[in-house]
Amino acid sequence: MFRPGVVPPERSDGEKLWMLVQRDRVLFREADAALAGPDEAARLPRTGAAHFLGHLDDREVWTAGVPDDADAGAGWRFWDLFAVYGVTDEETWMAAGRAVQIIEWERTNRFCGRCGIPNELSPGERSMRCPQCRLLRFPQLSPAIIVLIHRGDDVLLARSHRFPEGLYSALAGFVEPGETVESALKREVEEEVGLQVTNLEYRGSQPWPFPNSLMLGFFAEYAGGDIVLEDEEIAAAEWFPVDDLPNVPGGISIANRLITSWVARHTGAE
Numbered sequence: 059m060f061r062p063g064v065v066p067p068e069r070s071d072g073e074k075l076w077m078l079v080q081r082d083r084v085l086f087r088e089a090d091a092a093l094a095g096p097d098e099a100a101r102l103p104r105t106g107a108a109h110f111l112g113h114l115d116d117r118e119v120w121t122a123g124v125p126d127d128a129d130a131g132a133g134w135r136f137w138d139l140f141a142v143y144g145v146t147d148e149e150t151w152m153a154a155g156r157a158v159q160i161i162e163w164e165r166t167n168r169f170c171g172r173c174g175i176p177n178e179l180s181p182g183e184r185s186m187r188c189p190q191c192r193l194l195r196f197p198q199l200s201p202a203i204i205v206l207i208h209r210g211d212d213v214l215l216a217r218s219h220r221f222p223e224g225l226y227s228a229l230a231g232f233v234e235p236g237e238t239v240e241s242a243l244k245r246e247v248e249e250e251v252g253l254q255v256t257n258l259e260y261r262g263s264q265p266w267p268f269p270n271s272l273m274l275g276f277f278a279e280y281a282g283g284d285i286v287l288e289d290e291e292i293a294a295a296e297w298f299p300v301d302d303l304p305n306v307p308g309g310i311s312i313a314n315r316l317i318t319s320w321v322a323r324h325t326g327a328e
């Protein structure tokens with residue numbers, strides 16, 4: 059089990075695991091996707107500080123950035139998070155997503171955005187502080203909604219221009235400053251497919267470290283309107299009967315969980 063933390067234990071003498079991050083990839087052993095240990099941490103150069111992430115069972119987990127041109131070493135590999143999903147266990151995968159975001163935060167906040175001088179890590183909390191103007195920078199999260207719209211026996215699924223051919227998913231979009239999550243959801247649905255929805259039902263969340271989203275999943279009931287696509291973003295949107303769905307995203311995503319749980323509920327399996 060992964061228990062997150064910021065301040066390392068006072069007596070830090072247990073076994074340590076290392077999430078060594080190169081760009082958006084994490085070092086794992088080639089053969090079995092095991093995490094790195096102190097040997098790899100000592101061998102590889104770093105781009106910044108070592109950050110305590112928490113405990114995975116009784117082992118401390120640390121992360122540090124590695125330069126883009128550093129070689130993983132024989133038997134090791136910097137794995138893309140998508141590629142390593144299902145190869146490691148879910149807890150490790152989630153912790154790796156956290157590591158990637160912490161290192162990205164460190165790399166993109168090296169200087170104060172207000173006065174331009176180098177930031178310092180704040181002791182005792184996950185923030186960077188400007189020693190001159192005291193501006194604090196916490197790791198950034200971008201909340202986004204993802205919504206499965208239902209109407210009787212049908213659900214609305216859409217494809218973005220970026221999707222592989224034939225793949226459909228639930229609608230998603232970022233929450234904007236000043237918006238509630240609910241109003242963001244209604245706005246996104248209206249903008250992307252021209253529909254109105256009601257009876258929003260929160261179904262859980264998922265950190266999505268590509269690069270720093272927090273996906274908030276909902277069911278919503280169709281309330282009115284005809285499908286009108288926002289052409290720049292949406293390539294197609296259609297109503298599909300739950301027993302005849304197109305290709306949808308895999309188990310890694312909250313989109314998959316939303317669709318699967320709706321089908322289960324609708325067919326009486328939930």
Ligand SMILES: [Zn+2]
Nearest residue numbers: 170173188191
């Ligand atoms: Zn400053």
